[in-house]
Amino acid sequence: MKRxxxxxxxxxxxxxxxxxxxxxxxxxxxxxxxxxxxxxxATAEPTPEPEKKLDPYEVVLVMPxxxxxxxxxxxxxxxxxxxxxxxxxxxLQFVDWGAWxxxxxxxxxxxxxxxxxxxxxxxxxxxxVGKGNxxxxxxxxxxxxxxxxxxxxxxxxxxxxxxGKLYAxxxxxxxxxxxxxxxxxxxxxxxxxxxxxxxxLADMEPLFKIIKENEPGMVPFMNTGGSSPSxxxxxxxxxxxxxDGPGELLRHGEGLTVINKIEDPKYMEYAKLMRKxxxxxxxxxxxxxxxxxxxxxxxxxxxxxxxxxxxGSALENSRGQGTxxxxxxxxxxxxxxxxxxxxxxxxxxxSKDPERAMMFMNLLYSDAKILNLILNGIEGKHYVVKExxxxxxxxxxxxxxxxxxxxxxxxxxxxxxxxxxxxxxPNKWQSYIDYNKSAEKSRALGFTFNTEPVKNEIxxxxxxxxxxxYVIVSGSVDPEEYIPKYIAKLKTAGLDKIIAEKQKQxxxxxxxx
Amino acid sequence: MKTNLFNMQWLLHLIxxxxxxxxxxxxxxxxxxxxxxxxxxxxKGYSLFPEKLSFTSYNYLFNDSFVILNAxxxxxxxxxxxxxxxxxxxxxFAYPISRKDFPFRKWLTLxxxxxxLFNGGLVPWxxxxxxxxxxxxxxxxxxxxxxxLNAFNIIIMRTFFTTTSPPALIECAQIDGAGxxxxxxxxxxxxxxxxxxxxxxxxTLAYWNSWFNSLIFISDREKYTLQxxxxxxxxxxxxxxxxxxxTSQSRLLSLVPTETVRMAMAVIGTGPxxxxxxxxxxxxxxxxxxxxVKG
Numbered sequence: 182m183k184r185x186x187x188x189x190x191x192x193x194x195x196x197x198x199x200x201x202x203x204x205x206x207x208x209x210x211x212x213x214x215x216x217x218x219x220x221x222x223a224t225a226e227p228t229p230e231p232e233k234k235l236d237p238y239e240v241v242l243v244m245p246x247x248x249x250x251x252x253x254x255x256x257x258x259x260x261x262x263x264x265x266x267x268x269x270x271x272x273l274q275f276v277d278w279g280a281w282x283x284x285x286x287x288x289x290x291x292x293x294x295x296x297x298x299x300x301x302x303x304x305x306x307x308x309x310v311g312k313g314n315x316x317x318x319x320x321x322x323x324x325x326x327x328x329x330x331x332x333x334x335x336x337x338x339x340x341x342x343x344x345g346k347l348y349a350x351x352x353x354x355x356x357x358x359x360x361x362x363x364x365x366x367x368x369x370x371x372x373x374x375x376x377x378x379x380x381x382l383a384d385m386e387p388l389f390k391i392i393k394e395n396e397p398g399m400v401p402f403m404n405t406g407g408s409s410p411s412x413x414x415x416x417x418x419x420x421x422x423x424x425d426g427p428g429e430l431l432r433h434g435e436g437l438t439v440i441n442k443i444e445d446p447k448y449m450e451y452a453k454l455m456r457k458x459x460x461x462x463x464x465x466x467x468x469x470x471x472x473x474x475x476x477x478x479x480x481x482x483x484x485x486x487x488x489x490x491x492x493g494s495a496l497e498n499s500r501g502q503g504t505x506x507x508x509x510x511x512x513x514x515x516x517x518x519x520x521x522x523x524x525x526x527x528x529x530x531x532s533k534d535p536e537r538a539m540m541f542m543n544l545l546y547s548d549a550k551i552l553n554l555i556l557n558g559i560e561g562k563h564y565v566v567k568e569x570x571x572x573x574x575x576x577x578x579x580x581x582x583x584x585x586x587x588x589x590x591x592x593x594x595x596x597x598x599x600x601x602x603x604x605x606x607p608n609k610w611q612s613y614i615d616y617n618k619s620a621e622k623s624r625a626l627g628f629t630f631n632t633e634p635v636k637n638e639i640x641x642x643x644x645x646x647x648x649x650x651y652v653i654v655s656g657s658v659d660p661e662e663y664i665p666k667y668i669a670k671l672k673t674a675g676l677d678k679i680i681a682e683k684q685k686q687x688x689x690x691x692x693x694x
Numbered sequence: 695m696k697t698n699l700f701n702m703q704w705l706l707h708l709i710x711x712x713x714x715x716x717x718x719x720x721x722x723x724x725x726x727x728x729x730x731x732x733x734x735x736x737x738k739g740y741s742l743f744p745e746k747l748s749f750t751s752y753n754y755l756f757n758d759s760f761v762i763l764n765a766x767x768x769x770x771x772x773x774x775x776x777x778x779x780x781x782x783x784x785x786x787f788a789y790p791i792s793r794k795d796f797p798f799r800k801w802l803t804l805x806x807x808x809x810x811l812f813n814g815g816l817v818p819w820x821x822x823x824x825x826x827x828x829x830x831x832x833x834x835x836x837x838x839x840x841x842x843l844n845a846f847n848i849i850i851m852r853t854f855f856t857t858t859s860p861p862a863l864i865e866c867a868q869i870d871g872a873g874x875x876x877x878x879x880x881x882x883x884x885x886x887x888x889x890x891x892x893x894x895x896x897x898t899l900a901y902w903n904s905w906f907n908s909l910i911f912i913s914d915r916e917k918y919t920l921q922x923x924x925x926x927x928x929x930x931x932x933x934x935x936x937x938x939x940x941t942s943q944s945r946l947l948s949l950v951p952t953e954t955v956r957m958a959m960a961v962i963g964t965g966p967x968x969x970x971x972x973x974x975x976x977x978x979x980x981x982x983x984x985x986x987v988k989g
Binding site for chain 1: 754929
């Protein structure tokens with residue numbers, strides 16, 4: 182018995198020892214990534230700030246998405262140039278879109294070291310600023326980010342400001358969107374529809390009627406809860422939705438009065454129209470629950486959907502759907518804070534060297550070579566120059582077989598510096614610039630709503646929204662009956678408090694402008 | 695009377711045939727969708743008898759996508775290593791606390807029981823594994839956190855040991871001169887095949903189906919597990935469709951694999967684990983009553 186006891190003790194001891202040793206060896210074996218030794222030449226070229234030689238540094242950039250097959254090859258090319266310019270290397274890390282929230286929260290919570298991180302107005306930017314995850318970069322940009330300031334319209338730069346401080350750099354691309362309907366060109370031609378007469382959503386009714394009567398198996402107007410006319414035309418073309426939670430600003434008009442769009446006559450008008458069309462069978466019956474319309478335009482299952490447009494989007498969408506599409510504009514280009522902040526790069530509070538991170542970002546606004554490498558890959562390997570600025574896939578490659586598909590060409594840097602693909606509008610960048618100039622700017626451009634004081638009310642309101650929004654905007658229920666119910670429930674959830682808070686912040690913001 | 699019984703028999707058969715159909719048809723449907731032509735699919739929707747077949751999705755998965763084969767390898771490696779190590783550790787923990795003559799058995803049982811009821815929460819859990827142990831982005835992080843040692847399995851196994859290996863048996867072995875190691879490996883474990891197989895299957899399934907550790911700890915694509923790849927598609931689609939104000943929605947949606955590819959991935963993901971069931975089955979039946987009496 183005693184022997185047994187002793188051997189069990191011995192076993193336990195061994196077990197404890199092993200786990201201790203294993204624990205220790207693991208922790209020493211994995212130093213943080215930023216301390217990786219780097220091979221770099223001692224003869225660094227003079228940099229924009231050449232007073233003293235910079236120590237080697239690895240800039241860690243975290244982007245949503247996934248790495249490509251030839252990621253390492255491209256990184257090696259980029260690092261050759263970066264070492265020369267600012268004696269730094271780039272470590273581009275990816276986090277999947279769906280895992281982003283959870284994973285980046287953990288990265289910040291554990292103070293993992295990284296320098297730059299993607300964010301966006303629709304992607305939790307203000308919340309992250311509220312949590313203190315990003316560094317205020319006003320001074321850094323002044324000192325090291327001149328190229329960024331020279332490139333971007335100051336009004337757009339300040340759209341990324343929260344409480345008067347800048348926390349992120351916007352990517353230079355389109356800062357506005359126009360809204361409307363996407364139609365199948367083939368069907369439009371077949372029935373000789375005159376699209377120039379369509380000025381309002383209601384003008385589509387005769388067209389839908391013809392489709393319904395003559396095209397069995399084709400849905401005249403395909404909708405999902407998130408892509409209904411109310412969500413995609415009104416929310417971003419008729420109102421400025423002013424960030425999270427209820428409380429909107431009318432696009433046309435004056436002053437900065439925050440309203441509740443659900444009580445607005447226009448909202449009711451659209452809901453009634455959708456109800457009428459739903460009952461007439463013009464709208465798909467599963468619109469409230471459908472998530473994704475897929476390629477139903479291309480296959481001829483759908484005649485029309487709603488859409489959000491920018492220069493060249495008809496071409497892009499036509500290619501995606503595999504059939505020619507036409508756009509009917511129902512709301513002219515409009516720049517709200519959401520549009521202006523649709524792609525941002527922020528400096529993480531866990532950055533070990535924010536200055537170098539800023540130098541790197543500065544290059545992305547001035548150095549076409551680096552930006553082209555990051556976005557389009559290696560010349561001669563992934564793409565070849567056709568003429569001037571126009572490129573195409575290297576011989577033998579296409580979008581499916583290339584080792585570096587283009588996925589980030591809207592997310593980072595000064596995009597007009599980069600090449601244009603042969604299947605795109607050759608004047609893409611110029612038309613973006615013109616488009617941005619032509620867009621009407623929201624009176625509240627630059628206002629960002631800090632949800633912190635009313636976050637409980639907003640959570641409650643979004644639960645109410647889940648119950649009512651999709652069924653109302655898709656025409657699945659009678660709006661005369663349901664909209665008053667919706668409003669009543671929102672009021673119980675704290676609607677008035679949210680709107681009052683938004684109005685308060687708006688007034689404060691207006692003073693600082 | 696005889697015909698009556700005969701009818702009853704047929705009725706039962708019919709009920710079970712229907713039951714099998716209900717369970718098999720969805721699987722079959724997933725398979726059929728995965729070999730349906732993409733265009734036919736959007737036009738006609740899901741069908742068990744598609745008009746036009748196409749194997750492009752499998753072709754894509756095996757030839758063009760380097761990720762999926764990698765993930766296959768990772769999942770198999772993690773499952774095999776995890777199951778073997780997990781089983782060994784579970785047995786090594788369960789055996790001592792099943793011995794009535796082991797002095798700390800109550801404390802250790804309580805200790806393991808507490809882990810069943812409480813945990814430290816996600817952030818501390820993550821901090822320990824990444825900052826203290828530094829195992830993030832390695833295969834170890836797919837095997838150890840949350841999966842390696844399951845308190846519930848330990849308790850099941852302990853109960854089995856106490857009921858099948860009476861103290862007298864161990865005493866007999868000791869009188870015959872067997873040491874503790876010989877008793878454990880050559881007597882107890884041999885007698886406990888049913889429980890080993892059952893717990894082994896639990897671990898195998900847990901490892902095969904695990905995706906959370908990949909989500910949390912892994913950033914290199916080469917180390918993703920198969921189930922995470924599947925889950926990621928759902929998460930990505932869900933995210934893209936539910937982010938209000940996302941002006942880049944259409945750009946993002948074009949990155950999501952097509953419906954047939956998703957289904958093909960599901961088929962590939964279920965593949966080998968189905969083969970594990972017949973192997974474990976006979977032990978599972980023997981082990982049906984394991985854990986029925988706890989104490």
